[in-house]
Amino acid sequence: MTYIGDVGALARKDLLLELRAKETLPSMLLFVISALTIFHFALPAGTSDVAARGLLWSALVFTALLGLTRAFVAEREQGMFDALILTPCDRSAIWLAKSIAVLAFLAAAEVVALPAFAAFFHGLNGRTVAAVALADLGIVAVGTLFGAMAVAGRARELLLPLLFLPAAIPIVVGGVGGYLWFLVLYDAIFAVFAWGTFEYVVAEAA
Amino acid sequence: MTYIGDVGALARKDLLLELRAKETLPSMLLFVISALTIFHFALPAGTSDVAARGLLWSALVFTALLGLTRAFVAEREQGMFDALILTPCDRSAIWLAKSIAVLAFLAAAEVVALPAFAAFFHGLNGRTVAAVALADLGIVAVGTLFGAMAVAGRARELLLPLLFLPAAIPIVVGGVGGYLWFLVLYDAIFAVFAWGTFEYVVAEAA
Amino acid sequence: MIRVHGLGKRFDDRRVFAGVDLDLADGLLLVTGPNGSGKTTLLRVLARLAAPSAGTLELPPRERIGYLGHSPNVYRELTALENLTLFARLYRVERERVGMLLERFGLWEVRNERVSTFSRGMQQRLGLCRALLHDPSLLVLDEPTNALDVQGLELLDAVLDEPRLHVVATHDATRFDARATERLVFA
Amino acid sequence: MIRVHGLGKRFDDRRVFAGVDLDLADGLLLVTGPNGSGKTTLLRVLARLAAPSAGTLELPPRERIGYLGHSPNVYRELTALENLTLFARLYRVERERVGMLLERFGLWEVRNERVSTFSRGMQQRLGLCRALLHDPSLLVLDEPTNALDVQGLELLDAVLDEPRLHVVATHDATRFDARATERLVFA
Amino acid sequence: MKLPALTTVAFGAAVALIFFYAPTDADQGFSQRIFYFHVPIALTSYVCFGWGAWKALRYLRTRDERADLESYVAVHQGVVFGALTLVTGSIWARASWGVWWSWSENQLVLFLVLFLFYCAYFMLRYSVDAGPARMNMSAVYALFGVVLIPVSFLAIRLSQRFIHPVVFDSHAPSNMTGAQWLSFLVSLAAMLLLFATLYNVELAGKRIDAHLRELRELLGRRLDGGPQRAQAPALPAPERGPS
Numbered sequence A, B: 001m002t003y004i005g006d007v008g009a010l011a012r013k014d015l016l017l018e019l020r021a022k023e024t025l026p027s028m029l030l031f032v033i034s035a036l037t038i039f040h041f042a043l044p045a046g047t048s049d050v051a052a053r054g055l056l057w058s059a060l061v062f063t064a065l066l067g068l069t070r071a072f073v074a075e076r077e078q079g080m081f082d083a084l085i086l087t088p089c090d091r092s093a094i095w096l097a098k099s100i101a102v103l104a105f106l107a108a109a110e111v112v113a114l115p116a117f118a119a120f121f122h123g124l125n126g127r128t129v130a131a132v133a134l135a136d137l138g139i140v141a142v143g144t145l146f147g148a149m150a151v152a153g154r155a156r157e158l159l160l161p162l163l164f165l166p167a168a169i170p171i172v173v174g175g176v177g178g179y180l181w182f183l184v185l186y187d188a189i190f191a192v193f194a195w196g197t198f199e200y201v202v203a204e205a206a
Numbered sequence C, D: 001m002i003r004v005h006g007l008g009k010r011f012d013d014r015r016v017f018a019g020v021d022l023d024l025a026d027g028l029l030l031v032t033g034p035n036g037s038g039k040t041t042l043l044r045v046l047a048r049l050a051a052p053s054a055g056t057l058e059l060p061p062r063e064r065i066g067y068l069g070h071s072p073n074v075y076r077e078l079t080a081l082e083n084l085t086l087f088a089r090l091y092r093v094e095r096e097r098v099g100m101l102l103e104r105f106g107l108w109e110v111r112n113e114r115v116s117t118f119s120r121g122m123q124q125r126l127g128l129c130r131a132l133l134h135d136p137s138l139l140v141l142d143e144p145t146n147a148l149d150v151q152g153l154e155l156l157d158a159v160l161d162e163p164r165l166h167v168v169a170t171h172d173a174t175r176f177d178a179r180a181t182e183r184l185v186f187a
Numbered sequence E: 001m002k003l004p005a006l007t008t009v010a011f012g013a014a015v016a017l018i019f020f021y022a023p024t025d026a027d028q029g030f031s032q033r034i035f036y037f038h039v040p041i042a043l044t045s046y047v048c049f050g051w052g053a054w055k056a057l058r059y060l061r062t063r064d065e066r067a068d069l070e071s072y073v074a075v076h077q078g079v080v081f082g083a084l085t086l087v088t089g090s091i092w093a094r095a096s097w098g099v100w101w102s103w104s105e106n107q108l109v110l111f112l113v114l115f116l117f118y119c120a121y122f123m124l125r126y127s128v129d130a131g132p133a134r135m136n137m138s139a140v141y142a143l144f145g146v147v148l149i150p151v152s153f154l155a156i157r158l159s160q161r162f163i164h165p166v167v168f169d170s171h172a173p174s175n176m177t178g179a180q181w182l183s184f185l186v187s188l189a190a191m192l193l194l195f196a197t198l199y200n201v202e203l204a205g206k207r208i209d210a211h212l213r214e215l216r217e218l219l220g221r222r223l224d225g226g227p228q229r230a231q232a233p234a235l236p237a238p239e240r241g242p243s
C-alpha cells in the first residue's frame, strides 16, 4: 500500500536524521549509565523499590521529552513542512512516521535502560515493562502532535503548554500505578485523535 | 561598566527570546510537575525524607538539562554567533548573559516545584533551599558552556546530557548531602573555568 | 491552470494585497514589486501553502505543484541523494529521475555529501531539483536566481523553457523579459 | 587594511582555495566564481569568522569589521528595533544611529515588528543595517544583492560609495564593475 | 626506536617480578597479584588524561593542529587504560569480594564517573565537523576533565558518609613490603612506557593519514577513487584581475 510505503520512507528519513550522527546508540548507553549514576547518588542505600520505580518513570518522561523536543527541529529549521505537504502523501503519514521514529528512539533508550535499571535496583517486573511500553505509545502519539503544533507556529502560544501538561499527566499516573487498561484506553483515544487532526496542524491551506 | 552593560543587554535579549518562543518554561514545568506527580504516586506515605530529597535532586538536574538543551537554539538557527563574536563585547559576556537567562527559567520552575514538593513530602528546610540555589548556579555555569558546545554538534539534544551529567554528579552529591561549602567551591571553580574558556567554544578564529 | 478572482490576503490587520485576478494556462507569470510588497505571500497562496483571506481560486491539485521558496527546503543533515530519493518516493517518481536531475544540475559528484556542507548556490540547485522532481504542471519559483552562478542561470532558463505554467517572483525583471507572457506588478 | 599572504583553507581533506595574496587599503574587492568555488569560505576568513588553514593574515580588529553573510544574522523572534538596539549597545554606538539606519533602509515603519514577519528583502536590509551599525572600516558582504529590490540596490550602491574597504562576493559582476578596484576570480 | 624495546624489557621484568618475586598475599592469596596490574593501569590512565589536558592547553595557546591531535590521542589512550582498569578491577572484585561491581567503593564510582566523562569526549568529537571549531571544543573539554577529577574526588569522599555503609574496608597499600613495592614500581614503569609507545604509534598513524591526505590533495584527486568534486581538482590559486 502506498500509505504504508510513504510512512516507511518518511520514517526512514526521520531515523536517518537521528542516526546521521552514527553514535546515537552508544550515546544512549552513555546517557543511561550517567542517569543511573545520578540516581545512585541521589538515593540513599536500601531505598525502597517503589522509590526506584518512581525514578524510572521520571527518567522515562524526561527521555521522551528530550526525544520530542528534537523531533521536528529539522522540519522547522529548513521549512520542510512546505515541501512535505505538497507531496501527495497523506499528511497523517508525516505524523505516523515521526511517531515511529520517536518511538524507536525511546525504545532504544529503554532497551538499554530497563535491564541496567533492573540490575542496579532490582525493581522491575513484567507489569512495569508492559506499562512502560504502553505509556511510550501514548506519549509519542500526543507529543508528536503537540510538537508539530509548536513548530508549525499555529496556535503554538496557546496549545502546547495548555494541552501537553494535562495530556501527559494521565499517562504518568496510569503508568506509575500500573493501570494497563487505562493506558490502553488512553493510547487508543489519543492516537486516533492525533491521527485525525494532524493535517490541520501542519497545513494552512486545504 | 561596559561589561555589565553588555551582559545586561544580552541577558535581556535572551529572556525576550525565551518568553516569545514560549517553549522552554512550559516544558520545564511539565517535567517538574510530572516528576513530582510520579513521586507522589510512587512513594508511599511516610517515605523517608532522604529518599524524597534524592528524588527532588534528580528532578532538578533533569529539569535544568531540559532548559539548557534549548538555550542556544536561536543563536544557532540564525547563525547569531557570527554576528555576536564580531562585536567588541567580551565573549564571556555571552556566556554570562545566557547563564543568567537559564537561571531565571530554572528559578521560575523551582518556584513552582519547591512549594509543591514541600506540600507533598514536608521534606524541605532552609538548608535544602539554599543548596538548591547554590546548585543552580553551578548547573547553569557548566551547562551553558556545554550547551554551546553541544549546539555545534549534529546530535545536539543527545550530546548535552552526555557532556553534562558526569560533570553534574558532584552537584548532586553536594546537594543531597547538604554540603553548602562544597557547592560554593564547585560554583566558584567551574564558573571561573567556563568564564575563561567560553570564547574558544564560540569563536573559531582568534 | 490558475484561475483566481478577487484574491486577497491579510495578516491580522495588515492587508498585503487584494483583488488579484488571474487566468493562466501556461507560459510565465512574472511577479515583481518592491521588498515587502507581497510577492512571496502571493506565491505561497498560489502554491497552496497559505490560505487566502478573500477570493476564489482554482489551482492544480497540490501534487502537481512545484515550489521553491526563499529557502531551498531540503534537509541539511541528509545528503543530496537521500533528500531527492525521499521526495521521489513520496511523489511516486522513479529513482532514475533523481540521478538525471542531479546530473543535469551539476550535483552528481556531490550526491553523497550532506547538504550542510553545500555552498548556498549548490543548495539552491538542489532545491530546484526537488521542485522539479515530479515534473509539476505549475512551477512556483520565488526569486530563483538567488545565489545561482552563470551556469546555474542557464539551467534555470532551460527549466523555464519547458512547457508548463511558471510563476516567478523576481527583482530582476529584465532577465525574464523575453520569456514573460504575463506580468503582475505589486506597488 | 587587508594584507594576506599564501592564504589557504581546507575542510578536512578538501582544499577549497590556496595561495591567495591580497594587499588592500580601501576600495572594493570583487570576489567572483561559480557556485561552490570558495567565495563564502574566503569571505568568512577575511571577516575573522573562520580560521584559515594556511597563510598569514593582517586584518582590522574584529570590532572594525562588518559582515553580512548568506543569512541576515538577526534574531527572528526579536523586532527590528530590538535587534539593532542590542547590537548598538554591544558596539557602543548611540541609539540615534539605529533610528537613522532604520530610516535610511526603509524599515522605520516596521521597527516594532518581529523579524519573522519580515519579507526576505526586509530581512536583508536589516542585516545590512546590522553590519553597518558601527561604521566598520572593513565591510564584507556575501552576495548582498540577494532579495534586494531596485531601491534596495540603490541603497547598497550608496553604501559601497562610502569611504572604507569593501569585499563583495557576487555572481553579478557587471553590476559592480564601475566601482571595483580589485578582482579575485575563483575557478 | 628504542622505546618499544624498552617497553618490552620493562614488561618482561614486571611480569617476572609479579609472578616469581612478589610474595603471595596472606589474606587474598594468588589473586592479589592482579594488584600489580590493576593499580598501575589505573594510575596510567590518570596520567593519560593529564597529558591530554596539557596538550589541550598547548593547543589553546598556540592553535597548533598537532597539539590537538596529541591531546586527542592521549585522551584516547586514557580511555583504553580506563577500560582496562574497569576490567582488571572487576576481575579482582570478583575474586576477592565475590561481586563484579560495588557502589560502596569510592574509587570505583569516581573512576566510573570520569570514564563516562571521557567517553563523552568522543561523542563530542564525532558529532562536530573536523576543523578549528572542533579542536577548540575538544581542548576545552579535555581541560575541564582535569579540573573535574579533584572535584569529583572530593565529592565522592563526601558521599561516602551518607551513601551505603562501608562494607569492605580497603587494604591501604601503606603496609607493603619492599618486594611488593619493587614489583609495583616496575609494573608502573612498564605501564607508563606502554602508554608512551602506544601514544607514539597512534600519533604516527594519524600523522601518516594526514600526510596521505595532503598528498592526495596535491595530486588533485583521490587515490581511493571516491566521489570527486566538480570543483576539487587541484585548485589553482585564483586569478587576480586587473583593477
Ligand code: HEM
Pocket (backbone or CB within 6 Å): E035, E038, E039, E042, E043, E085, E086, E087, E088, E089, E090, E092, E093, E094, E096, E097, E100, E101, E107, E108, E111, E112, E170, E171, E172, E173
Ligand atoms: C582510579 C582508578 C583506580 C585506582 C587508582 C585504583 C587503585 C587501587 C588500589 C591502590 C588498590 C589497592 C588498595 C587495596 O588493596 O585496597 C585497589 C584495589 C582494588 N581495586 Fe582498584 N583502583 C581503581 C579503580 C578500580 C575499579 C574501576 C575497580 C573495579 C571495577 C577496582 C577494583 C578494585 C578491587 C576489587 C580492589 C581490591 C580491593 C581489596 O583489596 O579487596 N578498582 N585499587
Ligand SMILES: Nc1ncnc2c1ncn2[C@@H]1O[C@H](COP(=O)(O)OP(=O)(O)OP(=O)(O)O)[C@@H](O)[C@H]1O
Pocket (backbone or CB within 6 Å): C116, C117, C118, C119, C120, C121, C122, C147, C149, D011, D014, D016, D033, D034, D035, D036, D037, D038, D039, D040, D041, D042, E129, E231
Ligand atoms: N563545512 C563544510 N564542510 C565541508 N565542505 C564545505 C563546508 N563548507 C563549504 N564546503 C565546501 O567548500 C566549497 C566552497 O564553498 P563556498 O560556500 O565557499 O562556495 P561559494 O563560492 O560561496 O559558492 P556559492 O556561490 O554557491 O555561494 C564547496 O564545495 C562546499 O561544498
Ligand SMILES: Nc1ncnc2c1ncn2[C@@H]1O[C@H](COP(=O)(O)OP(=O)(O)OP(=O)(O)O)[C@@H](O)[C@H]1O
Pocket (backbone or CB within 6 Å): C011, C014, C016, C033, C034, C035, C036, C037, C038, C039, C040, C041, C042, D116, D117, D118, D119, D120, D121, D122, D147, D149
Ligand atoms: N507571517 C506574517 N505575519 C505578518 N506579516 C507578514 C507575515 N509574512 C509577511 N508579512 C508581511 O507581508 C508583507 C509582504 O511580505 P512578502 O514576503 O510577501 O514580500 P515580498 O514581496 O516577497 O518581499 P521580498 O521582495 O522582500 O521578498 C510584508 O510587509 C511582510 O512584513
Ligand SMILES: [Mg+2]
Pocket (backbone or CB within 6 Å): C039, C040, C041, C142, D119, D120, D121
Ligand atoms: Mg519574497
Ligand SMILES: [Mg+2]
Pocket (backbone or CB within 6 Å): C119, C120, C121, D039, D040, D041, D142
Ligand atoms: Mg557563497
